[in-house]
Amino acid sequence: MTEEDAIFDASLKKKKKKKKAYDIDAALAESDNLESGLQVDIDMEKKDDDDDGNVDIDLDFTKKKKKKKKPFNMEELEEAALDDNFDLELDFSKTKKKKKKKKDLDELMAEVDEKQDDKENVDDNAVQWLGSDRDYTYDELLNRVFEIMRDKNPDMVAGKKQKFVMRPPQVVRIGTKKTSFANFTEICKTLHRQPKHLLDFLLAELGTSGSVDGNSQLIIKGRFQQKQIENVLRRYIKEYVTCHTCRSPDTILQKDTRLFFLQCETCGSRCSVASIKSGFQAVTSKRAAIRAKTA
Amino acid sequence: MSIQNLNTFDPFADASKGADDDVQDGLVHIRIQQRNGRKTLTTVQGLSSDYDLKKIVRACKKEFACNGTVIEHPEYGEVLQLQGDQRENICQWLTKSGLAKPDQLKVHGF
Numbered sequence: 572m573t574e575e576d577a578i579f580d581a582s583l584k585k586k587k588k589k590k591k592a593y594d595i596d597a598a599l600a601e602s603d604n605l606e607s608g609l610q611v612d613i614d615m616e617k618k619d620d621d622d623d624g625n626v627d628i629d630l631d632f633t634k635k636k637k638k639k640k641k642p643f644n645m646e647e648l649e650e651a652a653l654d655d656n657f658d659l660e661l662d663f664s665k666t667k668k669k670k671k672k673k674k675d676l677d678e679l680m681a682e683v684d685e686k687q688d689d690k691e692n693v694d695d696n697a698v699q700w701l702g703s704d705r706d707y708t709y710d711e712l713l714n715r716v717f718e719i720m721r722d723k724n725p726d727m728v729a730g731k732k733q734k735f736v737m738r739p740p741q742v743v744r745i746g747t748k749k750t751s752f753a754n755f756t757e758i759c760k761t762l763h764r765q766p767k768h769l770l771d772f773l774l775a776e777l778g779t780s781g782s783v784d785g786n787s788q789l790i791i792k793g794r795f796q797q798k799q800i801e802n803v804l805r806r807y808i809k810e811y812v813t814c815h816t817c818r819s820p821d822t823i824l825q826k827d828t829r830l831f832f833l834q835c836e837t838c839g840s841r842c843s844v845a846s847i848k849s850g851f852q853a854v855t856s857k858r859a860a861i862r863a864k865t866a
Numbered sequence: 867m868s869i870q871n872l873n874t875f876d877p878f879a880d881a882s883k884g885a886d887d888d889v890q891d892g893l894v895h896i897r898i899q900q901r902n903g904r905k906t907l908t909t910v911q912g913l914s915s916d917y918d919l920k921k922i923v924r925a926c927k928k929e930f931a932c933n934g935t936v937i938e939h940p941e942y943g944e945v946l947q948l949q950g951d952q953r954e955n956i957c958q959w960l961t962k963s964g965l966a967k968p969d970q971l972k973v974h975g976f
Contacts, residue, residue, distance in 0.1 A: 777975060778897055793900040798976075850911055851909050851939055851942045852899070
């Protein structure tokens with residue numbers, strides 16, 4: 572762990588400079604918020620995505636400061652623009668980022684506390700005991716393990732997770748009573764799931780009926796907003812797409828003796844997932860109409 | 867003086883006590899359904915049959931200021947039905963009153 576902290580230390584000076592630069596940016600963004608607020612936000616987002624590794628942490632740090640302003644901004648925009656395609660993309664990434672931020676905060680706090688003694692320790696820690704006869708301490712061994720881990724797979728430095736990026740669902744109202752989910756099949760393809768399975772889940776969760784039409788878009792009965800569909804999709808991904816053990820989205824859903832099994836391609840784990848049940852459905856349409864239909 | 871080995875020990879003490887502790891077993895499904903316009907309906911399925919659902923619905927109606935009823939379903943048993951989007955309310959109320967634990971509640975819908 573101390574080694575890790577040391578890496579953060581190295582970038583500490585850079586961080587401070589960076590922060591200033593970004594604050595200016597933020598201030599600028601604020602000044603012309605009303606006209607081009609949306610664009611600025613997206614730009615910030617893009618910068619985040621482009622950068623990797625150490626710099627990423629810096630950006631997160633600055634973003635934390637800005638966070639208060641941002642949600643407010645978003646809300647305004649959402650109310651203003653009804654076609655919130657852009658907002659949605661931001662939303663997706665924003666929720667993901669929150670977790671990371673918290674972690675960073677903790678790490679930074681810890682870092683500040685231990686900064687002084689760490690610097691002395693780390694330099695000679697790794698190979699200190701190689702020549703000598705003495706027993707190695709737990710900390711040294713721990714360092715060694717982390718070092719080896721970092722050497723072997725450079726992708727997962729500091730427990731960074733691979734992001735699972737997805738296009739947002741395009742949800743359009745058709746008339747007053749129906750909703751169209753335009754890129755339904757596309758999303759099925761990106762998730763590697765049968766459209767029927769996702770369809771079953773969506774309809775069971777939303778408690779309505781619907782079908783896929785000729786243009787391969789899903790028509791759902793009832794009024795639904797993009798945000799709501801997104802929520803349900805997120806739940807679907809959590810339950811039926813990401814591996815329950817390693818959270819990798821690289822999985823296959825198989826049906827085996829009436830049960831669905833989720834097979835992970837990354838870690839090889841295999842576990843059963845809950846079957847889709849619509850459960851109790853209350854009568855919402857006119858009872859007289861139902862009676863007329865059945866009779 | 868008591869000899870420990872001769873004490874009567876009930877091996878099922880834990881099991882029977884556990885059953886008494888929480889009557890609710892299995893998930894409570896809380897769903898929402900859209901009605902005409904912006905009206906909605908909240909259904910609560912899977913509450914233990916040991917509870918008096920009629921009393922629960924009476925309390926809920928008063929608490930949330932909405933109407934509600936208990937519906938007898940051949941497959942799912944007694945189902946609570948409340949008018950409006952009461953998902954948040956019913957979750958809080960069930961946990962607060964100790965009828966169900968938070969991990970037993972499963973909220974469906976958007």
